[in-house]
Amino acid sequence: xxxxxxxxxxxxxxxxxxxxxxxxxxxxxxxxxxxxxxxxxxxxxxxxxxxxxxxxxxxxxxxxxxxxxxxxxxxxxxxxxxxxxxxxxxxxxxxxxxxxxxxxxxxxxxx
Amino acid sequence: xxxxxxxxxxxxxxxxxxxxxxxxxxxxxxxxxxxxxxxxxxxxxxxxxxxxxxxxxxxxxxxxxxxxxxxxxxxxxxxxxxxxxxxxxxxxxxxxxxxxxxxxxxxxxxxxxxxxxxxxxxxxxxxxxxxxxxxxxxxxxxxxxxxxxxxxxxxxxxxxxxxxxxxxxxxxxxxxxxxxxxxxxxxxxxxxxxxxxxxxxxxxxxxxxxxxxxxxxxxxxxxxxxxxxxxxxxxxxxxxxxxxxxxxxxxxxxxxxxxxxxxxxxxxxxxxxxxxxxxxxxxxxxxxxxxxxxxxxxxxxxxxxxxxxxxxxxxxxxxxxxxxxxxxxxxxxxxxxxxxxxxxxxxxxxx
Numbered sequence: 001x002x003x004x005x006x007x008x009x010x011x012x013x014x015x016x017x018x019x020x021x022x023x024x025x026x027x028x029x030x031x032x033x034x035x036x037x038x039x040x041x042x043x044x045x046x047x048x049x050x051x052x053x054x055x056x057x058x059x060x061x062x063x064x065x066x067x068x069x070x071x072x073x074x075x076x077x078x079x080x081x082x083x084x085x086x087x088x089x090x091x092x093x094x095x096x097x098x099x100x101x102x103x104x105x106x107x108x109x110x111x
Numbered sequence: 112x113x114x115x116x117x118x119x120x121x122x123x124x125x126x127x128x129x130x131x132x133x134x135x136x137x138x139x140x141x142x143x144x145x146x147x148x149x150x151x152x153x154x155x156x157x158x159x160x161x162x163x164x165x166x167x168x169x170x171x172x173x174x175x176x177x178x179x180x181x182x183x184x185x186x187x188x189x190x191x192x193x194x195x196x197x198x199x200x201x202x203x204x205x206x207x208x209x210x211x212x213x214x215x216x217x218x219x220x221x222x223x224x225x226x227x228x229x230x231x232x233x234x235x236x237x238x239x240x241x242x243x244x245x246x247x248x249x250x251x252x253x254x255x256x257x258x259x260x261x262x263x264x265x266x267x268x269x270x271x272x273x274x275x276x277x278x279x280x281x282x283x284x285x286x287x288x289x290x291x292x293x294x295x296x297x298x299x300x301x302x303x304x305x306x307x308x309x310x311x312x313x314x315x316x317x318x319x320x321x322x323x324x325x326x327x328x329x330x331x332x333x334x335x336x337x338x339x340x341x342x343x344x345x346x347x348x349x350x351x352x353x354x355x356x357x358x359x360x361x362x363x364x365x366x367x368x369x370x371x372x373x374x375x376x377x378x379x380x381x382x383x384x385x386x387x388x389x390x391x392x393x394x395x396x397x398x399x400x401x402x403x404x405x406x407x408x409x410x411x412x413x414x415x416x417x418x419x420x421x422x423x424x425x426x427x428x429x430x431x432x433x434x435x436x437x438x439x440x441x442x443x444x445x446x447x448x449x450x451x452x453x454x455x456x457x458x459x460x461x462x
Contacts, residue, residue, distance in 0.1 A: 012379060044333060068380075072322070073329040074337055076279055 011061045044073045051080060052087030113178045116187040117363060124366045125185060127417040134360065134444040138375055144382050147446045154387045158439040161409070164432055165397040168215040168411060168457065169194070169202055171227060172403050175219040176253045179274075179287045181321065181364040183415055186219040194403040196226045201427045202401060203233055209432050211399075212240040215457065217411065220250045222257060235267045243270045245319075245457075249291055251298040261298075261305045270315040271307060272354070272457075273299070276323055278341035286323045299348045308350040317352045319459075325373035327380055327451055328355035331460045354459030357381075359412050359448035381447035389454025392461035395440045401427055409440045411457075416443065 018025030036046050047069045054062030070080050117125040124130055138144045151157045173190035175182075206214060214234055221227055221244055235242060244264065251260045264271055275295060276286045283292040299316075302308060308316030318338065322328050335353035342348040358364045360377060368374040395409040399420075405427040408414040422438045424431040454461035 008376075012383075042333070043330070068326050071324065071326045074277065074320075074334050076282070 006060050008060075008064060011064060014061070044075065047073055048075065048079065048083040052083040055084050056087040056091045113180055113187075113363065115178065116185045116189050117366060118185055119187070119189040122366065124362065124369075127415065130361055130365055131416055131418075131443060133365065133369070133374075138378060139444055144378060147442050147444050147450075150382070150385055150447075151387070151390055151442075151450075154390075156387065156390045159390065159393065159396065159442065161436060161438045161440060162396045163436060164209055164211050164399060166213040166215055166394070166399070167202070167206060167209070167211045167401065168217060168398055169401045170217050170219075170403055170411065170414060171199070171221045171224040171230065173219045174223045175247065176223065176250055177220070177247055177287055177291065179363075180367060181286060181323075181358050183359055183362045183364060183412060184219060185362040185415070190219065192403045193224055194226070194405075196229065198403070198405045198427065199226055199230045199233075201405060201430075203230075203237065205427060205430045206234060206239065207237050209430070213243065214239045214241070215243040215245070215398075217245040220247050221245065222250045222260060228263065231263075231267050231269065235269075241270055242268065243272050246271055246273050246298075247287075248273045248275070248295040248298040249287075251301060252294040261301050261307065264302075265305045265307070265314055268313070270317075271302060272317045272319060273302075275299075275318040275320060275338070277320070278338050278345070282323050296346050296348065299342070299350070300346065303347075303349055308348075310349065316350045317354060318350050319354045319356055321356045321358050325368055325371065325377045327357055327384060328455070331355040331453065352459070354457070355453075355455070356457070356459065357448045357451055357455035359445050361412055361445050362415055378444070378447070381451045384451035385447060386450055386452060386454060386462055389450040389452075389462040392454060392456070393440075393446075393449045394456035394458070394461070395449075398457075399435065407435070410449075412445055412448075413441055416445070418443065 015029070018029070036043060036050075047066060050062070051066040051070050054066050067080070139146050148157055151159065170184070172193035173184055173186045174188065174193060175186035175190065176188060178187040216230075218224070224230070231242075231244070250257050252258075273295075276283045280292040283295065284290065299308070302316055305314070306312050307314040320328065320334055320338065328334070331353065334355050338353050339350070342350070360368055360374070360381075365374070368377050395413070398410065400408040400411045400414045402408065402414050407420045407422070407425055407427065407430070408418065409420055418441045419425050420435065420438060421441050422435050424434040449455050
């Protein structure tokens with residue numbers, strides 16, 4: 001069987017990206033850490049947003065990381081699934097809203 | 112959901128040497144992860160030394176009315192190890208003559224020891240500052256002979272510290288068994304009814320949260336806020352503090368980690384979350400754990416792994432505070448559990 005592209009254990013190596021570009025990597029991780037600090041939004045709210053975005057971005061590493069993070073924060077599976085539905089609704093809405101552009105174009109070309 | 116202890120099932124992991132073997136080999140032996148000893152040596156914190164004794168944690172027996180998935184004691188109804196009144200008498204002598212100001216009774220369900228009430232009554236007479244009983248809550252509703260426990264606790268000003276895995280029924284019952292949530296809620300309401308956990312009340316009621324799976328506990332302050340809101344909104348329950356505790360990779364939790372193929376990831380999580388600041392305040396530095404048969408250990412986890420204190424004073428009958436103070440704490444890889452993130456102890460975070 002061929003090796004899959006994604007290996008869950010690679011998530012542990014994420015920090016190593018700084019080895020090939022220390023300045024940019026460090027700036028990214030500093031920014032990342034700052035973003036997830038408690039602010040106008042709670043760390044818990046940010047974790048749920050991250051979980052939803054992880055799904056719309058279809059990033060398996062992010063899904064693993066934020067599933068664990070939300071569990072650690074005591075968030076229930078029902079809350080997690082609702083967050084994913086929010087992401088899914090926006091994703092499908094974003095697809096469908098472009099239907100208006102298609103309709104505009106049809107109307108222009110085909111009256 | 113477990114129904115029998117690992118011991119009763121004849122599971123290899125009921126043997127402490129098998130657990131230590133798993134913890135010491137694999138990712139640690141190959142050098143993939145640093146051993147706990149190497150890790151604390153990096154910051155010159157090895158060996159960890161015992162400070163002045165403050166807390167005596169006494170395990171009065173492994174018998175329990177519950178068989179929780181993650182129990183590090185491997186407790187359950189089939190465990191018969193019970194502290195005798197003679198050993199309790201020896202403990203009382205130590206309580207009278209040592210500098211310990213806190214007494215912490217644990218189990219199993221400590222209330223199931225037939226001499227539990229006698230011991231509480233006797234120990235209450237010797238001027239302990241904080242007298243803790245670690246109750247699983249459901250014992251209060253398990254049988255009518257336990258129904259008056261809230262009044263008994265109140266009479267002796269016992270500080271009740273109760274396990275409560277989550278504010279939702281599903282997560283609690285998954286970890287502790289069907290019906291545990293409802294019985295726990297009823298028990299908490301009964302404790303509230305006699306004054307426990309109420310704002311400003313001296314009758315202390317604290318809850319203990321430990322994760323339901325292979326992940327670390329979240330921020331204790333945020334969790335306490337969520338617990339308080341949910342338990343008040345849904346059931347009108349009050350309590351004082353929430354202690355967030357990390358599951359240590361021993362006994363039934365180790366069995367679960369291995370069976371669910373989470374062992375390596377969990378150990379990585381513990382090592383990645385290692386916090387040198389937590390080492391300074393780990394509970395083993397000011398606590399002694401006493402087993403049901405009177406042997407002395409640095410902590411409850413070392414007791415379960417049968418790693419006795421590194422001292423000539425090894426049994427309650429030969430207790431010697433001078434010999435025990437300054438001893439080197441016995442460590443293994445499970446100690447990462449107490450030093451991850453904000454740290455973990457029976458009183459919650461330590462850093």
